[in-house]
């Protein structure tokens with residue numbers, strides 16, 4: 001061979017080293033840009049309230065009747081007009097009949113008289129106060145108790161929970177079990193909600209065998225990302241769409257992205273996101289989609305490719321399962337929530353003392369697989385290897401290390417974000 005000798009760069013052996021001349025986008029800036037670029041994409045439909053858990057309100061839910069609709073009793077006891085009572089032992093004659101929930105008292109209670117009343121019963125005319133039955137003696141058609149009693153004691157005001165015309169739940173709210181109680185209590189049998197976001201999930205890679213348990217040669221691995229991402233999507237109450245697996249073949253990947261863009265509102269791919277010889281997803285997104293050339297200062301997950309394909313947002317997640325999950329939780333989750341009409345969401349973490357030591361260089365944010373030990377201190381998985389899937393199961397959350405340098409020793413407060421805070425279940 002002739003010519004100039006090959007001169008390699010100085011060995012750094014750090015795939016997270018920041019190459020010269022590349023603008024690294026801090027995680028927060030990338031999130032802000034993503035948030036600004038997206039908007040809700042699903043239309044609205046009407047569904048019965050009982051079937052609406054997990055759905056996102058497309059319209060404000062307004063109370064068409066007050067809850068409770070009329071003043072009622074909060075306890076089992078005796079009702080009367082407060083004005084006729086005073087200090088010391090009261091003995092009031094009992095009227096015939098009673099007021100019960102669902103069986104209103106027929107008539108009025110004169111001042112100075114009392115009526116038997118049960119929890120949930122509308123206060124009869126003339127009654128504004130109720131004494132607990134445990135505080136009473138009864139006999140010979142009378143009830144006796146020790147006054148004074150507070151005016152309106154043991155009663156509930158009409159509309160004290162929600163008044164007619166009041167906003168019960170705002171558009172954009174994702175309905176949970178207690179919300180179904182509220183809507184039902186207000187008589188709202190149907191709600192207008194966004195159609196569920198269709199989330200396509202596609203795995204790429206010549207080494208991937210799509211179905212676990214199917215025969216695999218030593219150079220082949222079973223697809224771990226697709227089941228994880230499909231389960232994330234359904235756990236977030238979206239409609240997962242299994243786009244399957246394709247080999248590292250640009251035409252096949254393009255065809256599957258076409259199908260995804262046709263049938264889905266957003267597509268999550270994994271693998272081929274970085275810039276290697278076989279990293280066709282990022283190459284395709286760059287050539288035929290609109291790849292935002294962000295290089296995100298993040299570990300793991302730096303190769304995340306954010307783009308649109310035929311107008312549909314595509315999250316080109318890294319193939320390493322740990323990086324795929326971190327990128328899905330940090331980037332896809334808030335973005336999907338926004339696309340689905342529920343607005344941007346940020347996970348709520350909290351400070352926990354570290355149970356580990358780590359010195360971190362400035363310039364990128366890091367997420368570590370973590371869990372709290374019995375003392376409530378955050379311990380981290382033994383390896384930061386991005387292919388160590390077992391660590392994802394070992395963990396109950398992530399420790400987030402800030403973009404700047406950090407020198408963590410046992411006891412240093414670190415931010416722990418439980419999996420639950422990412423809606424992961």
Ligand SMILES: Nc1nc2c(c(=O)[nH]1)N[C@H]1C(S)=C(S)[C@@H](COP(=O)(O)OP(=O)(O)OC[C@H]3O[C@@H](n4cnc5c(N)ncnc54)[C@H](O)[C@@H]3O)O[C@H]1N2
Pocket residue numbers: 015016203204205207208221222223224225226270271272273274275276279300301302303317318319320321323386387
């Ligand atoms: N020379 C460099 N090599 C790598 C760098 C780098 O900066 N310089 N970055 C590394 C990092 S960080 C990541 S992350 C990966 C990014 O990889 P890609 O998104 O291009 O993904 P692949 O190369 O296709 O796969 C990476 C890894 O993950 C496995 N994989 C892929 N899909 C699945 C799946 N569905 N289930 C389970 N495992 C999967 C794949 O077999 C590879 O082992 O690049 C590093 N390399």
Ligand code: MOO
Pocket residue numbers: 298299300301302303318320322323324386387
């Ligand atoms: O960021 Mo790679 O994203 O570590 O595995």
